[in-house]
Amino acid sequence: MNLPARPAVGQFEGGSVFIDGAYAPLSEGKISLFDWGFTRSDATYDVASVWNGAFFRLDTHMERFFASLAVLRLQVPYSRAELREVLHGCVRAGGLKEAYVAMVCTRGVPPRGARDPRLATNRFYAYALPYVWIAPPDKQRSGIDLYISERQRIGPESVDPRVKNYHWIDLVQSMFDAYERGHDTSCVVDAHGHVTEGPGFNVFTVKDGVVRTAERGVLEGVSRRTAIELCQRLNLPLRVAPLPAADVRDADEVFITSTGGGILPIAKVDGRPLRQFPGPLTQRLQQAYWAMREEPAYRDAVDYR
Ligand SMILES: Cc1ncc(COP(=O)(O)O)c(C=O)c1O
Structure with a gap:
Protein backbone atom coordinates (compact mmCIF):
# COMPACT_ATOMS: atom_id res chain seq x y z
CA MET A 1 0.00 0.00 0.00
CA ASN A 2 1.32 3.43 -0.88
CA LEU A 3 -0.47 5.04 2.05
CA PRO A 4 0.75 6.80 5.17
CA ALA A 5 0.17 5.25 8.61
CA ARG A 6 -3.33 5.55 10.05
CA PRO A 7 -3.73 8.94 11.70
CA ALA A 8 -4.42 9.11 15.44
CA VAL A 9 -8.06 9.53 16.46
CA GLY A 10 -8.81 13.26 16.70
CA GLN A 11 -5.37 14.24 15.39
CA PHE A 12 -7.11 16.99 13.42
CA GLU A 13 -10.12 17.38 15.67
CA GLY A 14 -13.25 18.55 13.88
CA GLY A 15 -12.21 17.64 10.34
CA SER A 16 -9.32 16.50 8.23
CA VAL A 17 -8.10 16.41 4.64
CA PHE A 18 -6.01 13.88 2.77
CA ILE A 19 -3.98 15.74 0.16
CA ASP A 20 -0.70 15.03 -1.62
CA GLY A 21 -0.71 11.62 0.00
CA ALA A 22 -0.88 12.80 3.62
CA TYR A 23 -3.47 13.60 6.30
CA ALA A 24 -3.58 17.26 7.29
CA PRO A 25 -5.83 19.81 9.04
CA LEU A 26 -8.66 21.36 7.03
CA SER A 27 -6.62 24.57 6.64
CA GLU A 28 -4.29 22.62 4.33
CA GLY A 29 -7.16 21.87 1.93
CA LYS A 30 -5.87 23.96 -1.02
CA ILE A 31 -5.35 23.43 -4.75
CA SER A 32 -3.61 25.45 -7.44
CA LEU A 33 -5.38 28.33 -9.19
CA PHE A 34 -4.33 26.65 -12.43
CA ASP A 35 -5.93 23.27 -11.74
CA TRP A 36 -8.46 22.46 -14.48
CA GLY A 37 -10.78 21.26 -11.76
CA PHE A 38 -11.18 24.94 -10.91
CA THR A 39 -10.77 26.63 -14.32
CA ARG A 40 -12.81 24.07 -16.33
CA SER A 41 -14.96 22.24 -13.76
CA ASP A 42 -12.95 19.26 -15.01
CA ALA A 43 -13.37 17.10 -11.95
CA THR A 44 -15.54 14.48 -10.37
CA TYR A 45 -16.30 13.73 -6.76
CA ASP A 46 -18.46 11.74 -4.45
CA VAL A 47 -19.78 12.31 -0.97
CA ALA A 48 -20.54 9.59 1.56
CA SER A 49 -21.75 10.06 5.11
CA VAL A 50 -20.99 8.69 8.54
CA TRP A 51 -23.72 8.47 11.15
CA ASN A 52 -23.43 6.91 14.57
CA GLY A 53 -19.81 6.01 13.83
CA ALA A 54 -20.38 4.15 10.55
CA PHE A 55 -20.38 4.87 6.83
CA PHE A 56 -23.56 4.05 4.89
CA ARG A 57 -23.21 2.25 1.54
CA LEU A 58 -19.59 3.27 1.18
CA ASP A 59 -19.03 0.60 -1.48
CA THR A 60 -21.82 2.09 -3.58
CA HIS A 61 -20.31 5.58 -3.29
CA MET A 62 -16.87 4.29 -4.26
CA GLU A 63 -18.34 2.33 -7.16
CA ARG A 64 -20.01 5.50 -8.48
CA PHE A 65 -16.77 7.46 -8.00
CA PHE A 66 -14.70 4.93 -9.97
CA ALA A 67 -17.36 4.81 -12.71
CA SER A 68 -17.28 8.65 -12.95
CA LEU A 69 -13.47 8.64 -13.11
CA ALA A 70 -13.59 6.19 -16.02
CA VAL A 71 -16.10 8.32 -17.98
CA LEU A 72 -14.00 11.47 -17.53
CA ARG A 73 -10.70 9.62 -18.17
CA LEU A 74 -9.37 10.58 -14.78
CA GLN A 75 -7.19 8.38 -12.63
CA VAL A 76 -6.46 8.12 -8.93
CA PRO A 77 -3.40 6.28 -7.67
CA TYR A 78 -5.42 4.18 -5.21
CA SER A 79 -7.24 0.89 -5.28
CA ARG A 80 -10.69 0.64 -3.74
CA ALA A 81 -9.26 -0.84 -0.56
CA GLU A 82 -6.81 2.06 -0.33
CA LEU A 83 -9.51 4.64 -1.03
CA ARG A 84 -11.61 3.12 1.73
CA GLU A 85 -8.64 3.35 4.10
CA VAL A 86 -8.12 7.04 3.20
CA LEU A 87 -11.78 7.92 3.81
CA HIS A 88 -11.83 6.07 7.11
CA GLY A 89 -8.56 7.85 7.97
CA TYR A 125 -7.91 14.64 -2.36
CA ALA A 126 -10.45 13.69 0.28
CA TYR A 127 -11.82 15.27 3.41
CA ALA A 128 -14.16 14.71 6.32
CA LEU A 129 -16.26 17.50 7.86
CA PRO A 130 -18.96 17.42 10.52
CA TYR A 131 -22.18 16.06 8.97
CA VAL A 132 -23.90 18.55 6.66
CA TRP A 133 -27.72 18.70 6.48
CA ILE A 134 -29.12 19.87 3.19
CA ALA A 135 -31.68 21.84 5.21
CA PRO A 136 -31.17 22.78 8.87
CA PRO A 137 -33.13 20.61 11.37
CA ASP A 138 -35.41 23.47 12.50
CA LYS A 139 -36.32 24.14 8.85
CA GLN A 140 -37.00 20.42 8.34
CA ARG A 141 -39.50 20.61 11.21
CA SER A 142 -41.15 23.90 10.26
CA GLY A 143 -41.35 22.77 6.63
CA ILE A 144 -39.15 23.23 3.57
CA ASP A 145 -40.59 25.34 0.76
CA LEU A 146 -39.25 24.05 -2.60
CA TYR A 147 -39.23 26.43 -5.55
CA ILE A 148 -39.38 24.99 -9.08
CA SER A 149 -37.08 27.27 -11.06
CA GLU A 150 -37.52 27.58 -14.82
CA ARG A 151 -33.81 27.13 -15.27
CA GLN A 152 -32.76 24.01 -17.14
CA ARG A 153 -30.22 21.62 -15.73
CA ILE A 154 -27.30 21.38 -18.16
CA GLY A 155 -28.46 18.75 -20.68
CA PRO A 156 -27.42 15.11 -20.30
CA GLU A 157 -26.22 15.26 -23.93
CA SER A 158 -23.60 17.81 -22.79
CA VAL A 159 -22.63 16.66 -19.33
CA ASP A 160 -23.68 13.22 -18.14
CA PRO A 161 -25.46 13.98 -14.85
CA ARG A 162 -24.73 10.45 -13.65
CA VAL A 163 -21.13 11.56 -13.33
CA LYS A 164 -21.18 13.56 -10.11
CA ASN A 165 -19.94 16.96 -11.19
CA TYR A 166 -19.23 20.57 -10.28
CA HIS A 167 -21.36 21.99 -13.13
CA TRP A 168 -23.46 23.83 -10.60
CA ILE A 169 -24.02 27.30 -12.08
CA ASP A 170 -27.58 26.32 -13.08
CA LEU A 171 -28.28 24.94 -9.60
CA VAL A 172 -26.70 27.88 -7.77
CA GLN A 173 -28.62 30.41 -9.89
CA SER A 174 -31.82 28.49 -9.13
CA MET A 175 -31.07 28.94 -5.42
CA PHE A 176 -30.97 32.71 -5.97
CA ASP A 177 -34.29 32.43 -7.85
CA ALA A 178 -35.75 30.69 -4.79
CA TYR A 179 -34.25 32.95 -2.11
CA GLU A 180 -35.24 36.16 -3.92
CA ARG A 181 -38.85 34.94 -3.91
CA GLY A 182 -38.78 33.88 -0.26
CA HIS A 183 -38.52 30.09 -0.73
CA ASP A 184 -36.07 27.78 1.03
CA THR A 185 -34.53 25.76 -1.76
CA SER A 186 -34.91 25.07 -5.45
CA CYS A 187 -34.96 22.50 -8.17
CA VAL A 188 -34.43 22.81 -11.92
CA VAL A 189 -36.12 21.35 -14.98
CA ASP A 190 -35.12 19.75 -18.27
CA ALA A 191 -35.85 20.98 -21.81
CA HIS A 192 -39.42 19.60 -21.53
CA GLY A 193 -40.17 21.33 -18.23
CA HIS A 194 -39.84 18.12 -16.23
CA VAL A 195 -38.36 18.48 -12.78
CA THR A 196 -34.86 16.99 -12.61
CA GLU A 197 -32.99 17.66 -9.37
CA GLY A 198 -31.96 20.32 -6.89
CA PRO A 199 -28.67 21.52 -5.45
CA GLY A 200 -27.56 18.28 -3.82
CA PHE A 201 -30.76 16.24 -3.95
CA ASN A 202 -33.20 14.19 -6.04
CA VAL A 203 -36.94 14.88 -6.01
CA PHE A 204 -39.80 12.42 -5.39
CA THR A 205 -43.57 12.83 -5.41
CA VAL A 206 -46.39 10.74 -3.98
CA LYS A 207 -49.79 10.88 -5.68
CA ASP A 208 -52.68 8.52 -4.93
CA GLY A 209 -50.26 6.18 -3.18
CA VAL A 210 -47.78 5.99 -6.08
CA VAL A 211 -44.20 7.16 -5.53
CA ARG A 212 -42.49 8.77 -8.52
CA THR A 213 -39.04 10.12 -9.36
CA ALA A 214 -37.32 11.25 -12.57
CA GLU A 215 -35.74 8.52 -14.62
CA ARG A 216 -33.09 10.50 -16.51
CA GLY A 217 -31.28 13.81 -16.60
CA VAL A 218 -30.32 13.44 -12.95
CA LEU A 219 -27.54 12.18 -10.75
CA GLU A 220 -28.51 8.66 -9.73
CA GLY A 221 -28.21 9.51 -6.06
CA VAL A 222 -27.29 6.80 -3.60
CA SER A 223 -30.14 8.05 -1.40
CA ARG A 224 -32.46 7.98 -4.45
CA ARG A 225 -31.46 4.36 -5.00
CA THR A 226 -32.04 3.65 -1.31
CA ALA A 227 -35.51 5.23 -1.49
CA ILE A 228 -36.31 3.15 -4.60
CA GLU A 229 -35.16 -0.05 -2.86
CA LEU A 230 -37.18 0.84 0.24
CA CYS A 231 -40.31 1.30 -1.90
CA GLN A 232 -39.73 -2.22 -3.19
CA ARG A 233 -39.21 -3.58 0.33
CA LEU A 234 -42.33 -1.83 1.65
CA ASN A 235 -44.38 -2.80 -1.40
CA LEU A 236 -45.08 0.81 -2.31
CA PRO A 237 -46.02 1.31 -5.96
CA LEU A 238 -43.19 3.19 -7.70
CA ARG A 239 -42.79 4.84 -11.10
CA VAL A 240 -39.40 5.96 -12.35
CA ALA A 241 -40.70 8.31 -15.01
CA PRO A 242 -40.58 11.97 -16.10
CA LEU A 243 -41.84 14.37 -13.47
CA PRO A 244 -43.78 17.30 -15.02
CA ALA A 245 -43.57 20.43 -12.85
CA ALA A 246 -47.39 20.53 -12.68
CA ASP A 247 -47.42 17.03 -11.14
CA VAL A 248 -44.96 18.11 -8.47
CA ARG A 249 -47.19 21.08 -7.60
CA ASP A 250 -50.23 18.80 -7.50
CA ALA A 251 -48.65 15.94 -5.54
CA ASP A 252 -50.04 14.71 -2.21
CA GLU A 253 -46.53 14.47 -0.78
CA VAL A 254 -43.11 15.56 -2.01
CA PHE A 255 -39.77 14.52 -0.56
CA ILE A 256 -36.13 15.00 -1.48
CA THR A 257 -33.26 12.55 -1.07
CA SER A 258 -29.64 13.33 -0.33
CA THR A 259 -26.61 12.01 1.49
CA GLY A 260 -27.02 15.24 3.47
CA GLY A 261 -30.19 14.21 5.29
CA GLY A 262 -31.48 10.99 3.74
CA ILE A 263 -35.18 11.42 3.00
CA LEU A 264 -36.62 14.85 3.82
CA PRO A 265 -40.29 15.85 3.51
CA ILE A 266 -41.21 19.01 1.61
CA ALA A 267 -44.01 21.17 3.07
CA LYS A 268 -44.64 23.61 0.23
CA VAL A 269 -44.00 23.84 -3.48
CA ASP A 270 -43.64 27.39 -4.84
CA GLY A 271 -45.03 28.63 -1.54
CA ARG A 272 -48.25 26.56 -1.69
CA PRO A 273 -48.74 24.00 1.10
CA LEU A 274 -48.94 20.40 -0.09
CA ARG A 275 -51.89 18.26 0.99
CA GLN A 276 -49.77 16.28 3.41
CA PHE A 277 -46.75 17.35 5.43
CA PRO A 278 -45.03 15.31 6.60
CA GLY A 279 -46.82 12.78 4.41
CA PRO A 280 -47.47 9.24 5.70
CA LEU A 281 -45.45 7.49 2.96
CA THR A 282 -42.61 9.96 3.31
CA GLN A 283 -42.51 9.27 7.05
CA ARG A 284 -42.49 5.51 6.52
CA LEU A 285 -39.64 5.81 4.04
CA GLN A 286 -37.75 8.19 6.30
CA GLN A 287 -37.95 5.78 9.25
CA ALA A 288 -36.96 2.88 7.02
CA TYR A 289 -33.98 4.88 5.73
CA TRP A 290 -32.53 5.47 9.21
CA ALA A 291 -33.19 1.85 10.17
CA MET A 292 -31.44 0.64 7.00
CA ARG A 293 -28.36 2.66 7.93
CA GLU A 294 -27.98 0.39 10.96
CA GLU A 295 -28.16 -2.85 8.96
CA PRO A 296 -24.81 -4.68 8.94
CA ALA A 297 -24.90 -5.12 5.14
CA TYR A 298 -24.81 -1.34 4.62
CA ARG A 299 -22.75 -0.21 7.62
CA ASP A 300 -19.01 0.19 7.51
CA ALA A 301 -17.94 1.09 11.05
CA VAL A 302 -15.04 3.47 11.61
CA ASP A 303 -12.36 2.20 13.97
CA TYR A 304 -11.92 4.88 16.66
CA ARG A 305 -9.59 2.84 18.88
C1 LIG B 1 -26.92 17.33 -8.35
C2 LIG B 1 -27.18 16.30 -7.30
N1 LIG B 1 -28.26 15.52 -7.40
C3 LIG B 1 -28.54 14.57 -6.47
C4 LIG B 1 -27.73 14.40 -5.36
C5 LIG B 1 -28.08 13.35 -4.33
O1 LIG B 1 -27.17 12.26 -4.41
P1 LIG B 1 -26.85 11.33 -3.15
O2 LIG B 1 -28.11 10.75 -2.69
O3 LIG B 1 -25.88 10.33 -3.68
O4 LIG B 1 -26.24 12.23 -2.12
C6 LIG B 1 -26.57 15.16 -5.23
C7 LIG B 1 -25.69 14.98 -4.08
O5 LIG B 1 -24.86 15.81 -3.76
C8 LIG B 1 -26.29 16.14 -6.22
O6 LIG B 1 -25.19 16.90 -6.13
Missing part, protein backbone atom coordinates in the same frame (compact mmCIF):
# COMPACT_ATOMS: atom_id res chain seq x y z
CA CYS A 90 -10.09 11.30 7.38
CA VAL A 91 -13.01 10.51 9.70
CA ARG A 92 -10.68 9.05 12.36
CA ALA A 93 -8.34 12.02 12.19
CA GLY A 94 -11.30 14.38 12.51
CA GLY A 95 -12.62 12.39 15.50
CA LEU A 96 -16.07 12.59 13.88
CA LYS A 97 -19.01 10.28 14.68
CA GLU A 98 -21.29 12.06 12.19
CA ALA A 99 -19.50 13.21 9.07
CA TYR A 100 -19.69 14.45 5.49
CA VAL A 101 -16.91 12.65 3.64
CA ALA A 102 -15.80 13.75 0.16
CA MET A 103 -13.46 12.14 -2.36
CA VAL A 104 -12.44 14.36 -5.28
CA CYS A 105 -10.33 13.99 -8.41
CA THR A 106 -9.44 16.98 -10.58
CA ARG A 107 -7.68 17.06 -13.94
CA GLY A 108 -4.72 18.82 -12.35
CA VAL A 109 -2.36 21.37 -13.88
CA PRO A 110 -1.10 20.70 -17.43
CA PRO A 111 2.40 21.96 -18.30
CA ARG A 112 2.43 25.74 -18.83
CA GLY A 113 0.78 26.68 -22.13
CA ALA A 114 -0.34 23.13 -22.86
CA ARG A 115 -4.00 22.63 -23.76
CA ASP A 116 -3.99 18.86 -23.88
CA PRO A 117 -5.72 17.34 -20.84
CA ARG A 118 -3.74 14.14 -21.31
CA LEU A 119 -0.62 15.98 -20.20
CA ALA A 120 -1.98 16.84 -16.75
CA THR A 121 -1.29 14.79 -13.66
CA ASN A 122 -4.64 14.22 -12.02
CA ARG A 123 -5.02 15.31 -8.42
CA PHE A 124 -6.82 13.35 -5.72
